[in-house]
Amino acid sequence: MSSNQETNTMHAGEGRDLFFRALLFSLLFAYVGFILAVLCADVLWLGRHDPGTGKSYLYKLATDVEVWEETKAAFWLSVVSAFVTSILALIVAVPAAYALSRFRLPFAKVIDTLIDLPIVIPPLIAGISLLVFFNQTALGVKLNDLLDVVYTRRGIVVAQFFVASAFCIRALKATFDQINPRFEMVARSLGCGPFRAFWSVSMPLAKTGLMAGWIMTWARAMGEFAPIMVFAGATPFHTAVLPVTAFLNLSSGHIEAAVGVTVLMIVLAGLTLSIFKKLGGQGYLW
């Protein structure tokens, strides 16, 4: 083979590599650009002027006391309910995730599928199912008599908990899977019982993963909409959390209020995701 032919072959190979990389990166950047464009559109829209008043939508939003009060109430309701939900989810998820990670369970695949189900089923369906359970079944009705959750603020926590706990279990199982079970075996050979080995060895090692999982569970609970609207209702100043408030504003023609809540939620999501990444959270969340 002559040196010219060799050069041509090498160039053809390099060309194919370049084409392949260009294809990958163009699709990647196209999608990232699409996300950025959608997020920026909200902020840019708020800066536009209302043809009726000549003032910007942002100005209109900032001077509307009623919208402020409603958004403030929804914000605190969302923050507090998501906090309570994330704590309850942790209480259930830590032992559940540890059991899934460490023990061979009978019907493990069935249990695994059932845990994923609340994440995968459409949120509206989750809300309807909760309503049916607490309104139409003997056990559910008894529980509702005891806890008073249907169309109440407590119902917000129940609706969030139904989905967010599954999410939390998944995140924490990934954390426990990364911790070598031999640490606990060694701790037990040194005199710890199973609970103490878990508490003194595995829990400190899982600390960062637990924090990351907890934060993302909180964020997920903050974002719940359909199950809350169906199960807890959509009454402003009572059961309307931030996403529900955005929807109510949109339905009643208060576009600037809906977009304002949207921007607020995007900022909150961005902040929680940054903290999650800072804590070393990995791409196991979906």
Place this chain on the structure above:
Amino acid sequence: MVTVRTENLTIRLGEFHLQRINLHVQAGEHFVLLGPTGAGKTVLIECIAGMHHPQSGNVFLDDEDVTTKRLEERGIGYVPQDYALFPNMTVENNIAFGLRIRKASAEEVAQRVKELTDLLHIDSLLQRYPLTLSGGEKQRVALARALAVRPRLLLLDEPLAAVDESTRDRLCGELKEIQRHTGVTVIHVSHNFEETLAVADSVGILHNGHLLHTGKPEDVFYRPQSRFVAEFTRAENIFAIDTVEPHPDARTAVVLADEERLQLSVDTANGELPPSPTCAVIRPERVRLKMSSPESEIAPSNNCFVARVREVTNKGALLRVETATDDGTRWVALVPVSLSADLLLQRGQSVEIGIDSSDIHLL
């Protein structure tokens, strides 16, 4: 110091099956469980430790049946293959962990940590974290942590697998010294032949979930009880036996082997002739080589043969010499490098092979 005994220990873990293991480890002994990867060595020591519960059979520490006892109640020190040092604790806290669990006073903890760090020469590592330690340092820290609580039995799962060759040789000596110093009974899992010879008082060979042979290293290596053990311990000269003719004096026997190409005179004075032997085994280090001269008259009955060198491989202090006789019998010898110059070993060189009749083992 404790005697360890298992009786018909059977455990099934998924596809893996450990079958009717009867093991006896004397108090204060360094017992090495040797076998290829996947033989069940780790499962067996984890079962002795109490991490798995057997389907049947029992584990005894001295005369106490501990089969149903929990891991933390057995008084066993455990060093896993990856050492499993707690990564979020300093070396000092790792070593002191078991003592603090037992609520030892701060003085007791400090004194015991000092004793062990002096014994294992790791006093300079106390404030370091496991991530910053070398393989050898991790091994010592894991050993110190296991010894801190004065276990009755120490289980070491391939403790030298993650260290380089030169460190391994040094650590073998230190392991033996520590075992003598503390007097603790040790069960040590290994797949390494040299490591086993360096530390073992007794050896058990495990294969496919079966304990094939236990005994002193010299018994296992020079008098294996099965072909697998002979092959695994690298007794490279293994010949299928065709016929055995015991001599009337009952002190020797003549064996025809390797499709009747090989006649061996075997010493049976110690009464070890099995009823129907199938293999003759001669370890390569027991094969003597010397330069053959053209006028050499070799009488096969004297266990002497002329062969040609096929391959010479340098194994450090030894040379592995592969030879073949004219009728195709393959012999392997291990020759000290210091003697190799006299033999002028090279491919095609004619050599004389000599075997002592007492070095031939029939199984």
